[in-house]
Amino acid sequence: MANLSEQWDQLKVLVESLEVDIRKSLNGNKSAGVRARKGLRLVKNSAADLIRTSLASSGDATETE
Numbered sequence: 001m002a003n004l005s006e007q008w009d010q011l012k013v014l015v016e017s018l019e020v021d022i023r024k025s026l027n028g029n030k031s032a033g034v035r036a037r038k039g040l041r042l043v044k045n046s047a048a049d050l051i052r053t054s055l056a057s058s059g060d061a062t063e064t065e
Contacts, residue, residue, distance in 0.1 A: 004057055007050045014043055 018039040024032030 004050070004053050007046070007053055011043065011046045011050060014039065014046060018043070 018036055021032040021036040021039065025036050
């Protein structure tokens with residue numbers, strides 16, 4: 001369960017860190033756009049990992065019940 005919580009916290013930090021690059025990208029900064037897209041791919045992969053962890057932990061919980 002702690003692993004799930006840690007992954008969630010990391011995902012939130014990652015999303016918050018993208019804000020600066022997203023804003024710069026909206027103002028026309030192409031390098032910031034590249035960084036933002038890279039960060040969004042990381043968010044996507046981190047969210048998928050979080051889902052897998054959640055499914056695995058809920059699977060473990062149903063087996064013990």
